[in-house]
Amino acid sequence: MKKQILIASIGTIFLMSACNDSDSSENGKEIVQINNTTITEEEFVAELKDRVGEPILNEMVRNILLEDKAEELGITKEDVEEEFASFKEEYGLEDDEQLLTMMQMQFQLPIETVDEFKTNFLKPQMVIDQLAVEEVEITEEGKKEYYEENKEELESVHARHILVEDKETAETVIEQLNDGEDFANLAEEYSTEPAASSSGGDLGTFYRGDMVKEFEEKVFSMEVGEISEPVKTEYGFHVIELLDKNSTYEEVEEDIEERMRSEQAKSPDEVVQELFDEANIDVKESTYEDWLQSS
Structure with missing residues (x-):
């Protein structure tokens, strides 16, 4: 922040x-x-x-x-x-x-x-x-209550993607990933996202509301390590890999404290x-x- x-x-x-x-x-x-x-x-x-x-x-x-x-x-x-x-x-x-x-x-x-x-x-x-x-006073009980009331808002994911223009190209990328090709290398080769050549398609960590609806709905439903089928948005077709997800109380406890302190300050x-x-x-x-x- x-x-x-x-x-x-x-x-x-x-x-x-x-x-x-x-x-x-x-x-x-x-x-x-x-x-x-x-x-x-x-x-x-x-x-x-x-x-x-x-x-x-x-x-x-x-x-x-x-x-x-x-x-x-x-x-x-x-x-x-x-x-x-x-x-x-x-x-x-x-x-x-x-x-x-x-x-x-x-x-x-x-x-x-x-x-x-x-x-x-x-x-x-x-x-x-x-x-x-x-x-500001933050108690363990207060943090757990905050977590129960704001679970979805607190959940975050770390993902990367490869953005292409059509579904056929997206399916080709998925086949190559399934054959063991390196994700970052394929992002540099195929992705139409300008930053992909340097980022390898890595989007960092983000929360609900940070991405377009179709992308968000898919990525937050995935399991860590999973590669998605082609996901269509206004920007084209995305092939997504979920790298990490933080959703349990223990995983988001630090974020809870920061938010509670900010809201009560x-x-x-x-x-x-x-x-x-x-x-x-x-x-x-x-x-x-x-x-x-x-x-």
């Missing part, structure tokens, strides 16, 4: 920091002149506060609360490094440059360095993930709001009293 990525407003926080650095004696200085009109730094800062001040202030307070909580929970630099390695593996990232590119292109985040990613995104997310499940918003509610936040300037999530 891919980790949810915590989105923080680094760019806007930078802007607010720049505003806070402005000396009061310079607030009236002119910074832009357009024809006969000038914009002062005081006007610019006031506009920034009106437009983005409230979310940025909440973001800054939130980041402090999360950093304090990380220290309280004992999240170490080593823990962050371990989570970083796990994150890269989960997203199939081979190096740091690929990670930065993904953050910038896919998630539109202004991340320039790996250290920035670890500090501003990964570590806060670790805090939220830990707090989200700290009150607090949302990130709930976690952050609780941090605001529990914190000692003293708003020194009355102008900002109504800006915070909770004060």
